[in-house]
Amino acid sequence: MNTKKWIELGLSKGLSDVEISVSESSSLKLVAYEGKIEQNTISDVSTVSIRGIYEGNIGKVRFEYISDEQVDKMLDKVIENAKVITVKEPAIIYEGSASYPEVKANDFDFSSIDMTKKVSDLITLETTIRANEKVSNVQTAVYQENSSGAILTNSKGLHLTRKNRFAYAYGIGVFKEGDDINTAYEFDIFKTYEAFDPNKLANITIEKGLKRLGAVSLPTKFYPVVFSNETFSDLLSVFSNLYSAESAYRHLTPFENKVGEKIAQANFNLIDDPLHENAYFQIPFDDEGVACQKKYVIKDGIFQGFMNDLKMATMMKQAPTGNSFGGGIRTTNMYLEPGELSFDDMIATIEDGVYITDLVGLHAGVKTISGDFSLQASGFKIENGKIAFPVNMIVVSGNFFDVMNNLVTLASDLKFDVSGFGSPSVHVKSLSISGETK
Amino acid sequence: MLKKEVIQALLDEALETGADFAELFFEDTNQEVIRVTSKDVSNVSYNNVHGVGVRLIKNNDVVYGYSNEVSEDKVRALIMSLRASFDGEKKEAVALKDALPFDNKIKRPMEAVSAKEKTDKLLALSEVILSHDPKIVQSITQLLSWKQSILVANSNGTYQDDERHYARVILMGVASENGQMQQVFEGPGRAMGFEIFDDIDTFALAKDVAERAVHMLSAQPIVAQEMPVVLANGWGGVIFHEACGHPLEATAVAKGLSPFTGKLGQAIGSSVVTAYDDGDVDGAWGRTSFDDEGMKTQKNLLIENGILKSYLVDYRNGLTMNHKPTGSGRRQNYKFPPTSRMNTTYIAPGKDKVEDIIKDTKYGLYAKQLGGGQVSPATGEFNFAVSEGYMIEDGKLTTPVKGAMLIGKGHEVLFKIDRVADNLDFGQGMCGSISGSIPTDVGQPTIRVSKMTVGGSGGQA
Numbered sequence: 026m027n028t029k030k031w032i033e034l035g036l037s038k039g040l041s042d043v044e045i046s047v048s049e050s051s052s053l054k055l056v057a058y059e060g061k062i063e064q065n066t067i068s069d070v071s072t073v074s075i076r077g078i079y080e081g082n083i084g085k086v087r088f089e090y091i092s093d094e095q096v097d098k099m100l101d102k103v104i105e106n107a108k109v110i111t112v113k114e115p116a117i118i119y120e121g122s123a124s125y126p127e128v129k130a131n132d133f134d135f136s137s138i139d140m141t142k143k144v145s146d147l148i149t150l151e152t153t154i155r156a157n158e159k160v161s162n163v164q165t166a167v168y169q170e171n172s173s174g175a176i177l178t179n180s181k182g183l184h185l186t187r188k189n190r191f192a193y194a195y196g197i198g199v200f201k202e203g204d205d206i207n208t209a210y211e212f213d214i215f216k217t218y219e220a221f222d223p224n225k226l227a228n229i230t231i232e233k234g235l236k237r238l239g240a241v242s243l244p245t246k247f248y249p250v251v252f253s254n255e256t257f258s259d260l261l262s263v264f265s266n267l268y269s270a271e272s273a274y275r276h277l278t279p280f281e282n283k284v285g286e287k288i289a290q291a292n293f294n295l296i297d298d299p300l301h302e303n304a305y306f307q308i309p310f311d312d313e314g315v316a317c318q319k320k321y322v323i324k325d326g327i328f329q330g331f332m333n334d335l336k337m338a339t340m341m342k343q344a345p346t347g348n349s350f351g352g353g354i355r356t357t358n359m360y361l362e363p364g365e366l367s368f369d370d371m372i373a374t375i376e377d378g379v380y381i382t383d384l385v386g387l388h389a390g391v392k393t394i395s396g397d398f399s400l401q402a403s404g405f406k407i408e409n410g411k412i413a414f415p416v417n418m419i420v421v422s423g424n425f426f427d428v429m430n431n432l433v434t435l436a437s438d439l440k441f442d443v444s445g446f447g448s449p450s451v452h453v454k455s456l457s458i459s460g461e462t463k
Numbered sequence: 464m465l466k467k468e469v470i471q472a473l474l475d476e477a478l479e480t481g482a483d484f485a486e487l488f489f490e491d492t493n494q495e496v497i498r499v500t501s502k503d504v505s506n507v508s509y510n511n512v513h514g515v516g517v518r519l520i521k522n523n524d525v526v527y528g529y530s531n532e533v534s535e536d537k538v539r540a541l542i543m544s545l546r547a548s549f550d551g552e553k554k555e556a557v558a559l560k561d562a563l564p565f566d567n568k569i570k571r572p573m574e575a576v577s578a579k580e581k582t583d584k585l586l587a588l589s590e591v592i593l594s595h596d597p598k599i600v601q602s603i604t605q606l607l608s609w610k611q612s613i614l615v616a617n618s619n620g621t622y623q624d625d626e627r628h629y630a631r632v633i634l635m636g637v638a639s640e641n642g643q644m645q646q647v648f649e650g651p652g653r654a655m656g657f658e659i660f661d662d663i664d665t666f667a668l669a670k671d672v673a674e675r676a677v678h679m680l681s682a683q684p685i686v687a688q689e690m691p692v693v694l695a696n697g698w699g700g701v702i703f704h705e706a707c708g709h710p711l712e713a714t715a716v717a718k719g720l721s722p723f724t725g726k727l728g729q730a731i732g733s734s735v736v737t738a739y740d741d742g743d744v745d746g747a748w749g750r751t752s753f754d755d756e757g758m759k760t761q762k763n764l765l766i767e768n769g770i771l772k773s774y775l776v777d778y779r780n781g782l783t784m785n786h787k788p789t790g791s792g793r794r795q796n797y798k799f800p801p802t803s804r805m806n807t808t809y810i811a812p813g814k815d816k817v818e819d820i821i822k823d824t825k826y827g828l829y830a831k832q833l834g835g836g837q838v839s840p841a842t843g844e845f846n847f848a849v850s851e852g853y854m855i856e857d858g859k860l861t862t863p864v865k866g867a868m869l870i871g872k873g874h875e876v877l878f879k880i881d882r883v884a885d886n887l888d889f890g891q892g893m894c895g896s897i898s899g900s901i902p903t904d905v906g907q908p909t910i911r912v913s914k915m916t917v918g919g920s921g922g923q924a
Contacts, residue, residue, distance in 0.1 A: 058718070061524070062524065063523070063524050063525065064524070064525045064526070064527065064800070065525070065526045065527070065545075065548055066526070066527040066528065066529075066800070067527075067528045067529075067541070067544060067545070068528065068529045068530065068798065069530050069531075069532075070514065070529070070530060070531045070798070071531055071532075072531070084507065085506075085507070085508045085509070086508070086509040086510075086511075087508070087509070087510045087511065088509075088510070088511035088513070089511055089512055089513040089514055089531040090491065090511055090513035090531070090533075091531070099509075102509055105578070106507040106508065106509060107507075108578075109497070109504055109507045109578045109579075109582055110504050110505070110506075110507060111503045111504045111582075112500070112503035112504060112505045113503075114505070162718065162719060162720060162841075164718070164720055164841055197841075199720065199841050206841065206842050207842060208839060208841045208842060242916070245687045245688060245689075275500060275501075275601055275603075276600045276601045276637065276639070277601060277637060277646075279642065279644060352508070385837055385839070385844075385846055386835070386836060386837040386846040386847070386848070386868075388835050388837075389834040389835035389836050389837065389846070389847060389848040390834070390846065390848045390868050392645075392646070392865075392866075394637065394644040394645070394646050395643065395644050395645060395646075395865075397684070397865060397866045397920070398866075399848065399866045399867065399868035399918045399919055399920065400846070400868060400918075401837075401844070401846035401868065401870045401918075417844070418844065418870060418872075418916065419870075419918075420687065420846075420868045420870055420916065420917075420918020420919075421918070422684075422687065422866055422868065422918050422919050422920035423920045424920065456920070457687050457918070457919065457920045457921070457922070458687070459687030459688065459916060459917065459918040459919065460916065461689055461916045
């Protein structure tokens with residue numbers, strides 16, 4: 026792909042600046058069922074995105090049908106789209122940051138591993154889960170490897186590249202005892218093939234599933250609630266848009282006028298760190314080519330400021346934070362700073378509470394702007410400082426902004442999820458739990 | 464696009480190592496998004512999806528490959544790589560038939576409408592929301608439209624093209640008062656061109672969005688409890704979609720993962736419940752002339768007076784289940800192999816009147832608008848959020864409530880439907896599953912569920 030020629034063509038059509046990004050990805054996906062591979066998928070896909078500035082407005086296109094004639098057509102489309110824009114906002118194509126952080130490339134070549142090895146490992150995962158006597162079925166078992174490369178280049182001389190390779194695997198077990206059915210899985214992502222341990226993954230899955238058998242609902246009332254590190258990461262994730270400068274500008278966040286003010290309790294420290302070593306991916310630059318950097322979003326409960334892209338940075342007269350991803354403002358690796366308490370010590374202080382390990386329906390049960398959430402959940406009952414029995418078919422409800430001010434303790438068990446959010450387990454003073462009467 | 468003779472030859476080659484079935488799926492999709500924020504056109508973007516998917520099946524095992532490069536050489540390379548998975552005697556592909564005409568009755572294709580006409584409409588709608596009340600602080604209106612052109616050819620002789628036009632109008636209003644904020648969203652969609660604006664009174668809807676956002680500022684958090692729930696018509700059908708639609712898909716049934724596996728001919732719900740999935744409702748968001756396996760779409764009776772009549776079945780699962788395909792093979796794009804999915808799914812109207820249902824409910828929740836939901840087909844557990852709700856007390860609607868979350872088990876809730884009104888209506892959404900995100904309609908008349916667990920944060924001492 027001759028991006029240089031395309032940029033020149035764009036400039037000759039009257040665009041003042043042109044940016045082209047090309048992404049190429051290939052993948053292999055294996056699905057096992059009943060001891061054999063039932064589906065094998067291979068792919069390779071390239072996508073080109075062009076952004077161009079025409080008379081001060083920005084136009085965008087993205088396409089998979091790639092040829093020189095198509096690029097010519099698409100550049101016209103960029104101009105056509107830019108002409109429609111009426112909003113008076115800065116349109117910027119970036120000349121580049123002074124320097125970029127160095128990150129270790131994930132470049133293990135998964136395709137170098139023999140196919141028969143991958144097949145046999147995935148089947149081991151599937152059959153090991155299935156072999157457990159309480160497992161009635163394995164819904165699916167999946168191994169997938171991805172390899173992707175991207176080039177970001179523009180008429181201001183920027184030329185950045187990045188590469189990423191990783192694989193993941195999981196198996197969903199259906200656990201059954203009498204009429205009681207539940208499903209459990211453990212998702213593992215790895216950067217070298219050696220890290221894939223199908224037996225270990227199967228055993229964690231089985232352990233999770235067995236623990237949940239015999240789950241019951243709970244009487245409806247307010248309980249002290251412990252969110253597992255994974256579920257609190259989920260909550261941090263669904264509310265992360267509230268720290269975006271664009272949300273502030275469009276009046277879509279209650280934190281609009283709260284920079285420098287206390288919005289959480291004193292030990293609530295929320296950090297966006299593109300380079301955190303325990304996160305799955307380290308990100309040197311964003312989609313506009315801005316160098317990524319670590320920053321506090323909330324420090325000692327005080328809101329530090331919004332994450333931005335180039336447009337919002339210019340409008341708010343602030344330095345760019347390197348948070349432009351996927352056409353909007355997104356976090357890199359955002360996490361809540363852990364406390365010092367072990368998980369067991371956290372639980373030990375609770376007499377009659379609920380430990381939540383799964384939240385379902387996050388896309389529906391959360392009102393991000395008002396902070397209200399009401400979510401189907403499952404987990405365990407906590408009695409006299411110990412995990413007592415499994416619980417399901419409950420709804421946990423509350424307001425996230427209240428939760429940020431009502432954490433009794435934060436555990437030390439910081440864990441990142443694959444989408445880059447991280448949290449320790451947290452103990453919330455009191456939340457509504459609704460269940461059913463038997 | 465490859466010539467028909469070339470496609471025929473490629474299908475022949477695909478069966479050389481003993482595959483029972485080979486399929487090529489070609490796609491070119493062009494999507495446009497125009498967004499107005501308050502009084503300005505703030506974003507216009509264009510997205511093209513283009514590629515080919517190759518599927519081979521042998522003994523129900525699938526190999527699938529896809530690429531954005533659509534050339535004879537590339538498709539052949541994919542086929543060679545995929546067929547290496549099989550080792551058997553060569554089979555013959557059936558000669559490709561002639562494509563049947565597809566019928567999509569588009570009056571004003573989006574590409575023929577000027578950008579100005581589109582943005583004028585969105586700006587006017589935004590103004591309706593903004594000017595409705597001083598408490599409205601933000602409005603966003605969007606027009607999403609795309610045209611998906613496909614051609615599917617398989618070794619059973621199917622050679623079918625189709626052209627799908629989609630239009631969706633997004634209306635959002637945000638109201639704010641004393642630090643409280645409430646957002647309301649509507650997103651009606653049709654398989655139409657610009658005539659969607661003739662089919663739907665978007666101005667009335669915009670006003671309604673603003674009114675509800677303001678109204679919800681005074682809503683109280685609902686107190687968690689079990690109670691009867693009256694689900695309003697239209698979007699209320701998301702309960703059936705989540706709780707029963709997904710578990711009736713062959714994807715879940717074929718592996719015995721659904722609570723409805725093996726229940727054909729048996730009662731799976733109360734006798735007031737009759738339900739359909741229809742792939743061929745004129746202009747409907749969930750409609751396609753042909754499915755993504757080239758089969759003509761049809762109206763499928765799923766449940767009749769509580770008795771299970773049919774599943775939703777695609778070609779491959781049909782082989783396993785020994786069940787005729789129902790025209791339900793769907794996929795988001797060429798990057799997914801197709802599987803059984805819903806189109807326009809709804810509970811058929813009954814004879815009750817809405818007023819009577821509410822009047823006969825002493826205490827309960829009236830769920831006027833629902834947000835999305837989710838279901839686990841294996842356990843049947845589902846949840847869905849009530850975005851606009853009212854308490855019912857002594858047969859009358861009283862306090863507006865917020866934050867209600869309904870949970871239950873699909874196979875249980877079907878038996879708890881005790882009233883069905885006569886006011887069938889539909890709502891539109893994007894449904895996500897293993898073959899990607901696709902447009903679907905949900906639908907129902909107003910119904911009552913005799914008892915549900917309702918979560919909420921109200922009532923703290």
